[in-house]
Amino acid sequence: MNIFHTDRIKSILPQIRSFVAEEIIPLEKDYLHGTFRALEPRLHALRSKVKEKGLWTPHLPESDGGLGLTLTEFGIVSEELGRSPLGHYVFNCQAPDIGNMELLHQFATEAQKHTFLEPLMRGEIRSCFSMTEPEFAGSNPVNMATTAVREGDEYILNGHKWFTSSADGASFLVVMAVTNPEAAPHKRASMLIMPATTEGYTLVRNIKIMGDEGDSYASHAEVRFENCRVPAANLLGNEGAGFALAQHRLGPGRIHHCMRFIGIAERALELMCRYAISRHLAPGKPLASRQSIQMWIAESRAEIDAARYMVLHTADGIDKNGAQAMKESISTIKFFVANMLQHVLDRAIQVHGALGVTDDTVLAYWYRHERAARIYDGPDEVHKTVLARNILKSYGYDIEQ
Amino acid sequence: MNIFHTDRIKSILPQIRSFVAEEIIPLEKDYLHGTFRALEPRLHALRSKVKEKGLWTPHLPESDGGLGLTLTEFGIVSEELGRSPLGHYVFNCQAPDIGNMELLHQFATEAQKHTFLEPLMRGEIRSCFSMTEPEFAGSNPVNMATTAVREGDEYILNGHKWFTSSADGASFLVVMAVTNPEAAPHKRASMLIMPATTEGYTLVRNIKIMGDEGDSYASHAEVRFENCRVPAANLLGNEGAGFALAQHRLGPGRIHHCMRFIGIAERALELMCRYAISRHLAPGKPLASRQSIQMWIAESRAEIDAARYMVLHTADGIDKNGAQAMKESISTIKFFVANMLQHVLDRAIQVHGALGVTDDTVLAYWYRHERAARIYDGPDEVHKTVLARNILKSYGYDIEQ
Amino acid sequence: MNIFHTDRIKSILPQIRSFVAEEIIPLEKDYLHGTFRALEPRLHALRSKVKEKGLWTPHLPESDGGLGLTLTEFGIVSEELGRSPLGHYVFNCQAPDIGNMELLHQFATEAQKHTFLEPLMRGEIRSCFSMTEPEFAGSNPVNMATTAVREGDEYILNGHKWFTSSADGASFLVVMAVTNPEAAPHKRASMLIMPATTEGYTLVRNIKIMGDEGDSYASHAEVRFENCRVPAANLLGNEGAGFALAQHRLGPGRIHHCMRFIGIAERALELMCRYAISRHLAPGKPLASRQSIQMWIAESRAEIDAARYMVLHTADGIDKNGAQAMKESISTIKFFVANMLQHVLDRAIQVHGALGVTDDTVLAYWYRHERAARIYDGPDEVHKTVLARNILKSYGYDIEQ
Amino acid sequence: MNIFHTDRIKSILPQIRSFVAEEIIPLEKDYLHGTFRALEPRLHALRSKVKEKGLWTPHLPESDGGLGLTLTEFGIVSEELGRSPLGHYVFNCQAPDIGNMELLHQFATEAQKHTFLEPLMRGEIRSCFSMTEPEFAGSNPVNMATTAVREGDEYILNGHKWFTSSADGASFLVVMAVTNPEAAPHKRASMLIMPATTEGYTLVRNIKIMGDEGDSYASHAEVRFENCRVPAANLLGNEGAGFALAQHRLGPGRIHHCMRFIGIAERALELMCRYAISRHLAPGKPLASRQSIQMWIAESRAEIDAARYMVLHTADGIDKNGAQAMKESISTIKFFVANMLQHVLDRAIQVHGALGVTDDTVLAYWYRHERAARIYDGPDEVHKTVLARNILKSYGYDIEQ
Secondary structure: OOOOOOHHHHHHHHHHHHHHHHHHHHHHHHHHHOOHHHHHHHHHHHHHHHHHOOOOOOOOOHHHOOOOOOHHHHHHHHHHHHOOOOHHHHOOOOOOHHHHHHHHHHHOOHHHHHHHHHHHHOOOOOEEEEOOOOOOOOOOOOOOOOEEEEEOOEEEEEEEEEEEEOOOOOOEEEEEEEOOOOOOHHHOEEEEEEEOOOOOEEEEEEOOEOOEOOEOOEOEEEEEEEEEEEEHHHEEOOOOOHHHHHHHHHHHHHHHHHHHHHHHHHHHHHHHHHHHHHOEEEOOEEHHHOHHHHHHHHHHHHHHHHHHHHHHHHHHHHHHHOOHHHHHHHHHHHHHHHHHHHHHHHHHHHHHOHHHHEOOOOHHHHHHHHHHHHOOOOOHHHHHHHHHHHHHHHOOOOOOO | OOOOOOHHHHHHHHHHHHHHHHHHHHHHHHHHHOOHHHHHHHHHHHHHHHHHOOOOOOOOOHHHOOOOOOHHHHHHHHHHHHOOOOHHHHOOOOOOHHHHHHHHHHHOOHHHHHHHHHHHHOOOOOEEEEOOOOOOOOOOOOOOOOEEEEEOOEEEEEEEEEEEEOOOOOOEEEEEEEOOOOOOHHHOEEEEEEEOOOOOEEEEEEOOEOOEOEEOOEEEEEEEEEEEEEEHHHEEOOOOOHHHHHHHHHHHHHHHHHHHHHHHHHHHHHHHHHHHHHOEEEOOEEHHHOHHHHHHHHHHHHHHHHHHHHHHHHHHHHHHHOOHHHHHHHHHHHHHHHHHHHHHHHHHHHHHOHHHHEOOOOHHHHHHHHHHHHOOOOOHHHHHHHHHHHHHHHOOOOOOO | OOOOOOHHHHHHHHHHHHHHHHHHHHHHHHHHHOOHHHHHHHHHHHHHHHHHOOOOOOOOOHHHOOOOOOHHHHHHHHHHHHOOOOHHHHOOOOOOHHHHHHHHHHHOOHHHHHHHHHHHHOOOOOEEEEOOOOOOOOOOOOOOOOEEEEEOOEEEEEEEEEEEEOOOOOOEEEEEEEOOOOOOHHHOEEEEEEEOOOOOEEEEEEOOEOOEOEEOOEEEEEEEEEEEEEEHHHEEOOOOOHHHHHHHHHHHHHHHHHHHHHHHHHHHHHHHHHHHHHOEEEOOEEHHHOHHHHHHHHHHHHHHHHHHHHHHHHHHHHHHHOOHHHHHHHHHHHHHHHHHHHHHHHHHHHHHOHHHHEOOOOHHHHHHHHHHHHOOOOOHHHHHHHHHHHHHHHOOOOOOO | OOOOOOHHHHHHHHHHHHHHHHHHHHHHHHHHHOOHHHHHHHHHHHHHHHHHOOOOOOOOOHHHOOOOOOHHHHHHHHHHHHOOOOHHHHOOOOOOHHHHHHHHHHHOOHHHHHHHHHHHHOOOOOEEEEOOOOOOOOOOOOOOOOEEEEEOOEEEEEEEEEEEEOOOOOOEEEEEEEOOOOOOHHHOEEEEEEEOOOOOEEEEEEOOEOOEOOEOOEOEEEEEEEEEEEEHHHEEOOOOOHHHHHHHHHHHHHHHHHHHHHHHHHHHHHHHHHHHHHOEEEOOEEHHHOHHHHHHHHHHHHHHHHHHHHHHHHHHHHHHHOOHHHHHHHHHHHHHHHHHHHHHHHHHHHHHOHHHHEOOOOHHHHHHHHHHHHOOOOOHHHHHHHHHHHHHHOOOOOOOO
């Protein structure tokens, strides 16, 4: 409980926490030993329950069927949902769909909203976001080879992307492509909404990541666009606005992710404590009696709390003053929270010993899949450089890159 | 600027910041190369200016001539003052006097207040607090050999203490001594107010700490009590209440210290940035152009901000719900902030190279003297154990010690 | 090249290095995207080549068809083979078979050698070692519930084990079971050689570890023994000698593993350097131009070299004075080298960015599977405690456990 | 005991160890609470004893009255002497004199040797080495403003230096100055031997370092040269050879320092163990019973051993193949060992609690003064960059600076 817990939060949080604990976490075991697709019927049954409880798409305005939460409030909800890898999906606020909903909500035409956003908000379809290319360092978004050339009332899309998360089964992609190669570097690209049925589009593979190809929603695809014809009416926002839109997408997305990381870390700490108490080195001597484990519990508690305050203050600042005003904090939380997460997961696994590396707990899943937390949306080093540049600028020095 | 910045803070903080920058920091050089005593006339001149500006003893209620700040607000002030080793002294809110003022304010008799508290609040005298004994681990306060035996209307005090900070020149000591050896462990000790002129009291030495004996206020003494006769009227609070009072003293003291650490860290980061820009490896190539230094700047910024949020939320919790409710956080901030401080100071020194280890900047002073931050008021490991014990208790396990 | 490189090493090492680079590493891609079983025909073809080159079972005495290497020399070979997850298997010196070969070589009867050791040395069969039980903390080997009760000329074996590595497809198991429950704690267990065809033996599952069930040699099984009848003639060594034999098995095994870790780390450093040079942030600006990456390369080089010296000196000490004399070092290398490995792998992945978390390089495989390096054969904390106990004993203090 | 312990080492090491323990360490207390100058009579008495024992100037060839040790052997001796801050001085192998002895031995004319080297070897005089300038980053030795202009048979020396260690009381300085400003960057400077009595030379101050100005041998001076006339006959080596000579001086110097660091760390570990056993948290419960302290002891042991192996292998490589061949290792040990030292000292202080920050043990002295170990002779980051550059060169990439 802290000062960011509004009355609205106090009212819905216990419901969400119980739902995660009682309905979602019990499915994890089957997820860890099966496929996402096999689990979908049960997940969709849970989605119905969430709708019944009035907790559906909590990030959306009430007018769109959501809870009308502030970013800070949704961050707090995101932490709770993050306690299970399945939480956000069940509430239909999972990345990348949540980011696409936000984008479409703000920038789509009425027709685009009707076709793409509405079924997405209802949870009838899924979507994906296709930006990163294997040939270029993701941390420099100016590097991009995918092109969309206007021909009549269509764009001809050609390119090669990867880490197009959840492409497997998605109904449409939001694709970033260079439409204006002669423009200034940050004005070259646009976003296009492309139905997955478009000819010339291939899902090459679900990339095997840390031993896991995944499937359906839980996957990251390599895709190709070969002369895909996308109606010009599917342009999202203006031509050349791609980077600007992508920035819009990243701001709140950073909060969502970071609060999700905190939810993971809280769950890991809980598992660590429970196991430390229940596992005995000798009769009457649980792991929890070892001081090294006590130190890890205390350090994890401190690091998680610090991370949460950082993120909630950032969210609160965005709510009050906008993302631009919180630019430094938005860079800071990314590397700070991702590193905290890795520390806590590492300790939780060490406490669990051999069990910790198995998929008999959820820890190993996160250990594998959240290693990427220090990489995606910009690796730690990029965010630190951005932050240092801002700080040094305030002293009159500009880091030349 | 953050949500804890009240209107009152917004009004006084810029004044305090300017005063520290313009009046106090310029004295540092002489402090680093001279003695505290030699500096006293100039410090006392500054104290007069502080009084004139109406910023004197900011921690006290307005009725006592203070600013009537909440603990959170005073924490924010403490950060600003912490930017110089001389800041708190000039505002008469320096440890250990601030702790004694708080103790006396709450628990002293009217007579005690008149004799001891009032001149202290006016800055006419100094005081000290004598608890730690060289023969016992400070982290176990039950271990104590100093005794005060009641004889008529006096206590006969015998014992050996060290780390009695600022005893050199203090007018009185608050001494912790066992008065009730047969009572339960935490009810054995009492606090006595002893004038420094009491016969049998010896200041054995100012302990040489990290190369520095210090003097006057800036010192840590070893002292002996040999049959010191202390009037029973000088008993502070009840007999046997020593530990309870000491706990009272520690709660807000933790906030003061931690915010002071943050002030130090901010100053170190500022020095680091300025030097990184001004020092050139080659023409046109300042230290700030090196990525390793950029990483340190970013990491320091992140760690300082995280620490500040932690402490201010803790202070705010104490303001609203009392220290007992924030027990876990009070343990957490101590080790979290002290470690942050050490990291930031270490980086600042490394950026300064050879200059960093000299006393030509204030960094080496803090590097030496704040190493103790991870030790006094309980070493890191004790606070982590306390925190872990509380956490594990909530899962039903009690660490047996 | 260092002082441990004997003429024999100088002669064989280049051959092994080329073989690994040219014959084994090219198979990795198929291993990472397929099964071990599917790869076996090609691995066995390579095994034939190794035999032809006279490099087969390098750890064995020349009289047994090996290279007659010292432990130090074999350590150096193990590093080279460790550069690929498939290296040791191709040379038939893979754990757990190598440990079983060593055990049988030293302690088996002639009949046991004929039946079990000889086909193992020829690479015709595989074996496994069944000690760890899910119900007990592995770090306390006195905790064990599996029993073998003598009945006539048979033992009746009952129990539940896991992390019986490579049980899938193994011809026989060496099983640790309590035979003498009334004896002193370390004299209760014995080792029995049990054919995998024994009735009552079930391979419950290949445990899913970090997303990977594995198969065949590359697996870790949960197994059950229900009234398995094992001929008394299959007792390895004496009754009650189980722990003593297990200790024998661990000494050199620690060297093998640690040198394998170093091979992995060297490969990771090589991949890191190559990728840092080839991946460009912008034209003419490879990752290698970033100082943060340069720091990681230097730190990795330093840590790997330090680890190698530690292990080779330990091996050399064992060669000269026996494992007992090197007890402290044997504990030290385990935690020191496993932690080095984790640091180097983490940096290598960070340099590779998104590619690093995919299975398109071998790094993610090691990142997942070698997390266990800090756990198996005793977690870090157990080894540190053993080491500290030995050190403190030399000062006259015995840590009571 | 390890493979680098030759018979010669086995014969002299126990003598040196006893001498340090029995004769030198007992002086530390007076050193820590007094001045070096006050201690000199007693130190010189010990020097006579060292001569009597035939252990004087152990680094010199036997023909010059030394022990004729290899660099590796002297490294081992240096570790032993490093256990006390006074060790090297008593054996007359203290920096900077040892470096000057080596320089003069190799490059001085007979006349120079007679005047400067011989009394130095006999311990009758002291010397210093004046290179670093406050205005330039020491890590780029091309930056230097001190000039020596030839006029007839003299050089006119002008400049400003600092960190001229031990200038206070030194009979002569070896000064680095630009003699050939038009030459290639690394051929501009020369070394001149200048008697301290030269007119125009001023010792501005002993720099206050970490609270300590020091005095006599134990000091670091800021000095000025104003038209100092130095006979051309005092040129050391050739004109323009300054950097080349400085490099010569650094190679073995790195080994000396690193082994001295290891001696310090061993002593710190010993103090840590002894205190952990003797200090009780409660009756029967010494600090050593706490697992966190056990972890620190184990980690310190591991890190010290790793550091020692690294340095001895480097020394051995220099003995066999020369410093050039070991360039990478020479960079590696500097940062690796200095960081190990800081970790071990930090832990030792933490174990000692309040006592650890006082000068009642030698730990605080080292904590303060050896912070510079990560800075002098090039900060960590410079050595890591050098190492990374060499490694990346072997892959075909040259870091452009």
